[in-house]
Amino acid sequence: MNGLKVLVVDDDPNVREIIRLYFEKQQIRLFEAASGEQALDMVEQAAPDIIILDVMMPGMDGYDTCRELMKLYDIPVIMLTAKGDEFDRVLGLELGADDYVTKPFSPRELMARIKAIFRRMQSKRNAGEDDSRHIIEYGGLSIRLDRREVLARGEKIAFRPKEFDLLAHMAKSPGLVYSREQLLEQVWGYDFLGDIRTVDVHIKRTRSKLSDFGFDCIHTVWGIGYKFEVGI
Structure with a gap:
């Protein structure tokens, strides 16, 4: 350091x-x-x-x-x-x-x-290099892994780094249900020392930014966790 x-x-x-x-x-x-x-x-x-x-x-x-x-x-x-x-x-x-x-x-x-x-x-930077040519697209929502950008029908949505990581991780496997513990381990990392409620806070903020552009993509699966799915 x-x-x-x-x-x-x-x-x-x-x-x-x-x-x-x-x-x-x-x-x-x-x-x-x-x-x-x-x-x-x-x-x-x-x-x-x-x-x-x-x-x-x-x-x-x-x-x-x-x-x-x-x-x-x-x-x-x-x-x-x-x-x-x-x-x-x-x-x-x-x-x-x-x-x-x-x-x-x-x-x-x-x-x-x-x-x-x-x-x-x-x-995340190393992972981004592996995904440098990938773009995830769902009905007007474009997640550019190379530029770490999210576009809604061509208009950029401002995401904090961890919000982007969370969205991109879930969007890579649409329909897959993640528990809070899984998201904490897979997005924040095993060495994260904070509270598991961090996941809920970031989900809420990410969901709100998407809904401002008319996208309802992150869904709560009661008693389990969250999933990314478009068009339901």
Whole structure:
């Protein structure tokens, strides 16, 4: 992970210092912001590979900051949430965060989450090279594996990386029913440390984006999981 650039956004200087001291030993370049406003100003210049974003901050909180980041950048985000607060975790994932860590946390755990995200990203890139000439098409819906794009009757739908991975994985086997556990293992990877409800959050967000363009493709199979099927 040498050369990795990380932006940590937290109004607590003690939290930033704990992360900084640990990351320096890992030869990771760390940028610090004490507020959401400051973070948005820094992203363009710092060009971080990943952002660690606290939820509870004065002024622009982590939710608002995450919303703005998702509009402008395609950078993985790990959110720092209150211990045991499920609402914080789910809302962060719905906004597009890739993972979360509950406070108090160990820098070692945070580092493990970062490594897991980049292993999954590399795995998806390698898989994309194998699928570089494939296009999945169903009645006006086109999923381009080479460009990682989804087109609805020629109009591009904006998907976050994990949303695209989920849709593409299911669309490759239409009609096949996946349990949440299977999707977590096959899309997120065996080393994912988050909650299984992550699957439900991403399904909801992916389904909503498709429905905005008139596609009802992802269906719930009650008691089992989900399947991709067009035209039912």
